[in-house]
Amino acid sequence: MSRKRKTCNSSTTxxxxxxxxxxxxxxxxxxxxxxxxxxxxxxxxxEGQTDQPSTFRRDGGWIPALMIIGCSFSSTIAIYGxxxxxxxxxxxxxxxxxxxxxxxxxxxxxxMNLTPVAGAVxxxxxxxCFSTIAISTLISxxxxxxxxxxxxxxxxxxxxxxxxxxxxxxxxxxxxxxxxLAFGVTIVGAAGTSFTFVAMGANxxxxxxxxxxxxxxxxxxxxIGMVVAFTAVVYIMDxxxxxxxxxxxxxxxxxxxxxxxxxxxxxxxxxxxxxxFVSLAHVVxxxxxxxxxxxxxxxxxxxYGNDSKAKHPEPTSSLRFINKAAVITEGDIHSDGSIAKSWxxxxxxxxxxxxxxxxLFPLWSTGIFxxxxxxxxxxxxxxxxxxxxxxxSRHFKIPAASFQVFVFVSMVIFLPIIxxxxxxxxxxxxxxxxxILNLIGVGHVVNIVGLAAMxxxxxxxxxxxxxxxxxxxxxxxxxxxxxxxMPPLALIGAASAFYYPGQVSLYYQEFPASLKNTGTSMMSLxxxxxFYLSATVVDLVGKATEWLNDDINQGHLDxxxxxLAVLGGVNFLYYISCAKCYKLQSVG
Numbered sequence: 364m365s366r367k368r369k370t371c372n373s374s375t376t377x378x379x380x381x382x383x384x385x386x387x388x389x390x391x392x393x394x395x396x397x398x399x400x401x402x403x404x405x406x407x408x409x410e411g412q413t414d415q416p417s418t419f420r421r422d423g424g425w426i427p428a429l430m431i432i433g434c435s436f437s438s439t440i441a442i443y444g445x446x447x448x449x450x451x452x453x454x455x456x457x458x459x460x461x462x463x464x465x466x467x468x469x470x471x472x473x474x475m476n477l478t479p480v481a482g483a484v485x486x487x488x489x490x491x492c493f494s495t496i497a498i499s500t501l502i503s504x505x506x507x508x509x510x511x512x513x514x515x516x517x518x519x520x521x522x523x524x525x526x527x528x529x530x531x532x533x534x535x536x537x538x539x540x541x542x543x544l545a546f547g548v549t550i551v552g553a554a555g556t557s558f559t560f561v562a563m564g565a566n567x568x569x570x571x572x573x574x575x576x577x578x579x580x581x582x583x584x585x586x587i588g589m590v591v592a593f594t595a596v597v598y599i600m601d602x603x604x605x606x607x608x609x610x611x612x613x614x615x616x617x618x619x620x621x622x623x624x625x626x627x628x629x630x631x632x633x634x635x636x637x638x639x640f641v642s643l644a645h646v647v648x649x650x651x652x653x654x655x656x657x658x659x660x661x662x663x664x665x666x667y668g669n670d671s672k673a674k675h676p677e678p679t680s681s682l683r684f685i686n687k688a689a690v691i692t693e694g695d696i697h698s699d700g701s702i703a704k705s706w707x708x709x710x711x712x713x714x715x716x717x718x719x720x721x722x723l724f725p726l727w728s729t730g731i732f733x734x735x736x737x738x739x740x741x742x743x744x745x746x747x748x749x750x751x752x753x754x755x756s757r758h759f760k761i762p763a764a765s766f767q768v769f770v771f772v773s774m775v776i777f778l779p780i781i782x783x784x785x786x787x788x789x790x791x792x793x794x795x796x797x798x799i800l801n802l803i804g805v806g807h808v809v810n811i812v813g814l815a816a817m818x819x820x821x822x823x824x825x826x827x828x829x830x831x832x833x834x835x836x837x838x839x840x841x842x843x844x845x846x847x848x849m850p851p852l853a854l855i856g857a858a859s860a861f862y863y864p865g866q867v868s869l870y871y872q873e874f875p876a877s878l879k880n881t882g883t884s885m886m887s888l889x890x891x892x893x894f895y896l897s898a899t900v901v902d903l904v905g906k907a908t909e910w911l912n913d914d915i916n917q918g919h920l921d922x923x924x925x926x927l928a929v930l931g932g933v934n935f936l937y938y939i940s941c942a943k944c945y946k947l948q949s950v951g
Contacts, residue, residue, distance in 0.1 A: 423566075423567045423568065423569075423630075423631035424567060424568070425567075426629060427567050427626055427629040427630050427631070428564050428567040428568070428577050430622060430623070430626045430629070431560055431563060431564040431567070431581075431623075431630075432564065432577075432580060432581055432584050433622060434496075434500075434560070434619045434622050434623040435556070435560040435564075435581065435584065435585065435588075435619075436584045436585070436587070436588045437588075437615045437616070437618050437619040437622075438500060438503070438556050438560070438615070438616060438619040439584075439585050439588030439589060439592070440588045440591050440592050440596065440612070440615050441503065441507060441612040441613075441615040441616040441619070442475070442503065442549075442553050442556070442592075442612075443588065443589050443592035443593070443596075444592040444596035444597075444608065444609075444611070444612045444615075445506075445507060445510065445546075445549055445609070445612055446468070446471060446472060446475065447592050447593050447596065447597050447764050447765075447767070448596070448597045448600045448601065448608070448762070448764040449464075449467075449468045449471065450464050450465060450468050450742055450745050450746075450764070451600075451601070451745070451749075451763065451764060452600070452605060453467055453468065456513075456514065456520060456523075456605055457520060457521060457533075457534050457538075457539075457542065458521050458524070458531040458532060458533050458534065459533065459534070460913050461746060461913055461915075462901065462905055462911055462912075462913060465742040465743075465746075465898075465901055466898040466901055466902060467898075468742055469738045469739075469742065469894050469895065469897045469898035469901070470894070470895060470898050471546055471550070472738060472894040473738075473890075473891045473892070473893075473894035473895035473897075473898070474550045474891065474895075475550055475553055475891070475894075476887045476888070476890035476891035476894060477887070477888065477891030477892070477895070478550055478551065478553065478554035478891075479553070479554050479555075479556075479557035479558050479884060479887045480884050480885075480887055480888050480891075481554060482495060482499065482554035482555040482556075482557070482558070482559065483558050483559065483884045484638065484640070485555070486555065486559050486562075486635070487635060487638065488635055488638040489635055490635065491632055491633065491634055491635050492559050492562055492563035492566065492632060492633065493563065493627065493630060493632045495555040495559050496555060496556055496559050496560065496563065496623060497620065497623060497624055498555060499551075499552050499553070499554060499555025499556045499559070500552065500555075500556060500616060500619050500620040500623060501552070501620050502548060502551050502552035502555075503548075503549055503551075503552025503553055503556070503616050504552070504613060504616035504617050504620055505548055505552070506545055506546070506547075506548035506549030506550070506551070506552050507549055507609055507612040507613040507616050508613045509541075509544065509545035509548060509549075510542075510545045510546070510549065510609045510612075510613075511606060511609040511610050511612075511613050512545070513538075513541065513542055513545060513609075514604070514605040514606040514609055515606045518538075519538055519541055519542075520534065520538055520542075521533060521534045521535070521538060552616075557887060558884050558887065560581070561581055563630065563632070563633075564577050564581055565577055566631055566632070566633050567630070567631050586771055586774070586775055589768075589771050590768055590771055590772070593764065593765050593767055593768035593771070594762075594765050594768055596608055596611060596612065597762045597764045597765045598762055598765070599611060600762075601762045601764075602762075642709070642713045642716070643713070643716070643717050643720070645688075645705060645706060645709050645713065646685065646688045646709045646713050646714055646716075646717045647688075647717070648706050649687075649688035649689075649706060649707050649708060649709050650684060650685050650687050650688040652706070652707055653687040653688065653690060653692065653707065654684075654687065656687045656690045656692060657690075658683060658686055658687065658690065659690065664690060664691055665678055665686070665689045665690060665691065665711050666689050666690075666691050666695070666696065666702075666708050666709070666710055666711065667710055667711055667712075668710040668712070677711070678711055678714065678715070679715065679718065681718065681722070682718050682721060682722075685714055685717060685718060686714060688708070688709045688713075688714050689708070689709055689710060689711045689713075689714045691708065692707075692708075695707055695708040696708065715875075716875035716878070719873065719874070719875055719948070720874070720875075720878075722945060723869075723870070723873055723874070723945070725941040725944070725945075726800075726869070726938075726941045726942065726945055727870070727885060727889065728941075729807075729934060729937055729938040729941060730862070730866055730886070730889040730893075731889050731892050731893050731896065732893070732930065732931065732934040733806075733807070733810060733862060733889075733893065733931075733934075734889055734890045734892070734893020734894060734897075735893045735894075735896045735897045735900060735927075736810065736814060736897075736927045736930075736931060737855070737859075737893065737894075737897075738893055738894040738896075738897030738898075739897045739900060739901060739923070739927060740814065740817060740855065740924075740927070741767055742901075743817075743920055743923065743924075744766055744767060744817075744848060744852070745763045745764055745766070745767075746915050746920070747820075747821060747824065747845075747848065747915070747920065748761075748763035748766045748845045748848060749763045750824070750828075750839065750840055750841055750915060750916065751824065751840065751841050751843055751844065751845035751847070751848075752840065752841075752842070752843065752844045752845060753845045761845065763845075766845065766848055766852065767852070769848075769849050769852040769853060769856065770852050770853075770855055770856040770859065771856065772856065773852065773853040773854075773855070773856025773857055773859075773860070774856045774857075774859050774860045774863075776856075777856065777857045777860035777861075778860050778864070781802070781860055781861065785797070789801075798947060799865050799868050799869045799872070799947070800865075800869070800942045800945070800947065802861050802862070802864075802865040803861065803862045803865040803866060803869065803938070803942075804935070804938060804939065804942065805861045805862075806858045806859070806860075806861030806862025806863075806865060807858075807862065807931065807934070807935040807938055808858075808935065809854055809857050809858035809861060810854075810855060810858035810859075810862070810931060811928050811931040811932055811935065812854055812858075813851050813852075813854030813855035813857075813858055814851075814855075814924050814925075814927045814928040814931060815924070815925070815928045816850060816851035816854055817848075817851040817855075817924045818921045818922075818924035818925045818928065819851075819921075820847045820848060820851055821920045821921040821924060822921040823843065823847070824841045824843055824847075825916070825919075825921065827841045827842055827843045828841045828916050839916055841916075863886065866885075866886050866889070867886050870882035870885045870886065872948075873947070873948055904923060904926070908922070910922045910923050911923065
């Protein structure tokens with residue numbers, strides 16, 4: 364009897380366990396668990412699931428996110444390691460004169476910042492995050508490998524010589540073409556990693572808080588990666604050899620690729636949602652095709668889509684011509700309310716999204732000059748440091764290209780100061796919190812002060828050379844420590860801490876919901892255009908004046924800095940006018 368009771372009890376227990384397992388299975392099928400396969404869900408769905416906990420299991424969570432951070436950290440060191448000492452590489456290894464080397468450096472930096480926009484569009488439209496990153500890191504590894512070949516294969520570069528003894532033999536057309544090919548492959552590889560790592564890492568979480576924590580750690584690791592590139596990699600290139608420096612970049616790229624691919628099964632990958640620019644093209648084409656249509660004050664004459672009007676904005680009076688794209692005319696919609704001709708009718712939401720982009724364009728354009736000045740300053744700082752005393756001790760000398768790291772260190776210091784103290788200070792003084800536009804404006808002003816400080820330091824350097832009668836020549840060292848460059852660079856870094864995060868936040872908050880990822884890449888676009896234009900400005904200044912000379916002791920870099928400071932003031936006035944005309948949508 365007892366045996367039968369035990370058998371019944373055990374059978375009941377097993378039945379209850381099976382029932383609980385079935386209920387858990389039905390729950391997981393009814394609503395995707397955070398650790399389930401949600402790869403088919405769009406980004407907006409993942410961000411909206413704020414009531415589900417994060418997971419450390421496969422398919423999302425902190426473990427794959429940390430792997431993404433590690434892969435990005437390795438890739439960041441490799442990509443920035445390629446470009447940080449590029450000016451000296453072109454000058455000393457390939458015997459290209461300093462002014463032309465500066466122009467080539469600016470062009471490469473420009474392309475490094477322009478191509479990520481194309482990479483982001485390609486990722487969103489066709490490939491998805493995983494495929495984009497995997498292909499890009501593999502291509503980047505090939506590019507750095509080709510650069511390594513230019514340093515170890517004698518026939519791929521000009522013969523080495525002592526620059527102090529006179530002009531050296533420049534590279535042949537074939538050697539220069541191979542160099543351009545190597546940098547071109549590297550640039551293409553960098554296109555798919557800059558912003559894609561961030562998006563894929565954020566996709567590993569359901570809670571917005573976890574996504575924000577990931578983004579903070581991601582940029583923290585990226586900044587450290589840039590510091591490592593500007594210090595350790597540059598030191599290897601200057602003191603050990605170019606082959607070891609570019610070889611290290613190749614190894615880091617390969618490590619990033621291998622680690623990323625190995626963890627493929629752990630990632631939550633969001634499928635491509637199509638090009639975000641298709642709907643914008645619909646609006647433009649529809650507005651042009653309906654140019655003779657009459658606008659109406661009756662909201663019922665506009666198309667809102669299948670959703671209720673409450674979910675759509677009302678048609679605004681600004682840029683009223685574009686409203687014609689949403690005017691309903693004969694034959695535009697079916698009886699069920701769907702669009703009959705997609706290139707003749709758009710929703711009010713799509714129309715207002717395009718208007719928002721057009722209104723943001725003037726504010727976006729003010730950031731271009733900031734990057735023009737940054738591109739010129741970064742290269743001129745290296746030339747200045749090369750003619751100053753960079754010794755910290757008898758056995759250690761700061762590499763000239765590493766001085767730009769003071770800008771990043773200053774950014775790291777000022778970012779928490781702005782977050783913790785600047786807002787409080789503004790509330791005490793003005794009794795209101797500063798807006799994003801206020802922060803960007805402060806960045807403009809501090810950047811102008813930093814450029815003026817750079818002009819002052821350069822003026823003192825030239826005076827030291829002439830007073831001591833050291834003569835001319837690019838190898839003449841001024842009796843002045845290069846640490847004089849630190850305060851101006853700290854000011855420029857503080858300016859960057861104000862306007863770079865401010866601009867990214869502005870674009871992310873103000874861009875339409877369907878274009879948030881594109882909005883975050885707009886900062887890269889301004890940087891790319893700015894670096895490209897910086898090469899043009901250097902060329903124009905070199906032709907119109909004698910300020911830029913292969914021997915900077917015979918030039919006037921101080922006048923170049925003063926010119927940039929004055930142009931920065933003009934750009935700041937332009938920014939103020941644009942900021943006054945723009946009304947923030949995200950306020951409140």
